Amino acid sequence: METAARTAPAAVIVGIDGPSGTGKSSTSKAVAAKLGLRYLDTGAQYRAITWWMLSNGIDVNDAQAVADAAGKPEIVSGTDPSAPAITVDGADASGPIRTQQVTAAVSAVSAVPEVRTRMTELQRAIAAEAPHGIVVEGRDIGTTVLPDADVKIFLTASAEARAARRNGELKGKEAADLAATQAALVKRDAADSGRKTSPLAKADDAIEVDTTELTLDQVIECVVTLIEEKRSA
Numbered sequence: 001m002e003t004a005a006r007t008a009p010a011a012v013i014v015g016i017d018g019p020s021g022t023g024k025s026s027t028s029k030a031v032a033a034k035l036g037l038r039y040l041d042t043g044a045q046y047r048a049i050t051w052w053m054l055s056n057g058i059d060v061n062d063a064q065a066v067a068d069a070a071g072k073p074e075i076v077s078g079t080d081p082s083a084p085a086i087t088v089d090g091a092d093a094s095g096p097i098r099t100q101q102v103t104a105a106v107s108a109v110s111a112v113p114e115v116r117t118r119m120t121e122l123q124r125a126i127a128a129e130a131p132h133g134i135v136v137e138g139r140d141i142g143t144t145v146l147p148d149a150d151v152k153i154f155l156t157a158s159a160e161a162r163a164a165r166r167n168g169e170l171k172g173k174e175a176a177d178l179a180a181t182q183a184a185l186v187k188r189d190a191a192d193s194g195r196k197t198s199p200l201a202k203a204d205d206a207i208e209v210d211t212t213e214l215t216l217d218q219v220i221e222c223v224v225t226l227i228e229e230k231r232s233a
């Protein structure tokens with residue numbers, strides 16, 4: 001008689017990378033929920049360590065000071081796609097990590113090699129513990145964190161579309177200037193792509209999906225199909 005372990009489908013590891021506003025978070029959460037997988041937002045972890053640095057008076061432009069402090073905060077990420085959670089030293093950080101101040105500082109902090117080493121270890125440990133598999137989203141998942149992932153996706157979209165999407169999130173709040181949003185996105189892309197250690201990059205074996213002209217549902221469908229094809233291969 002076959003055991004449950006033998007008949008259960010193997011855990012599937014999915015890496016979704018790409019620049020800001022391409023749809024990584026929305027797609028990853030929906031795909032994980034549909035397929036019964038866990039979900040990890042690695043950008044939230046880089047935001048969390050950045051928030052801790054700012055809250056503790058560390059100069060985020062002093063790479064040595066950031067490196068020296070990189071091991072101090074305890075960052076814990078939840079992996080439920082319907083309720084993503086993140087705590088820093090036991091405190092809920094999901095709100096504070098989304099402020100403009102953190103967004104403006106996160107590229108500098110995440111360029112520090114000691115920060116990346118720590119986050120990468122954390123991310124690999126979380127992925128290894130996911131019973132049925134996980135969708136991990138970020139900038140270097142396919143190239144560095146999980147180079148053996150079963151499915152690698154690299155999302156792109158025009159800077160105009162990405163800026164319009166980000167501004168759309170501000171509905172009800174003060175309307176942001178579209179040109180300023182786009183300039184800030186492009187600046188962060190350049191910093192994330194230009195750093196020495198595990199920059200934002202498409203892995204050679206990643207499938208590139210340009211989401212500019214696609215609805216979110218179309219992107220989700222596309223990624224689900226790619227995963228199912230891989231699972232049945």
Ligand SMILES: Nc1ncnc2c1ncn2[C@@H]1O[C@H](COP(=O)(O)OP(=O)(O)O)[C@@H](O)[C@H]1O
Nearest residue numbers: 020021022023024025026165169211214215216
């Ligand atoms: N294909 C799409 N078409 C239109 N809007 C989208 C699409 N994908 C995502 N969005 C919206 O764009 C915004 C940014 O998406 P998000 O998933 O946070 O991107 P990322 O994680 O890559 O920064 C969200 O408001 C999301 O609902």
Ligand SMILES: Nc1ccn([C@H]2C[C@H](O)[C@@H](COP(=O)(O)OP(=O)(O)O)O2)c(=O)n1
Nearest residue numbers: 020021042043044046106110138139140192
């Ligand atoms: N795997 C990752 C994920 C994010 N980062 C860094 C670079 C990004 O600008 C920041 C924030 O990532 P996040 O995914 O939250 O950014 P957006 O949702 O696109 O605004 O973290 C990284 O260096 N490596």
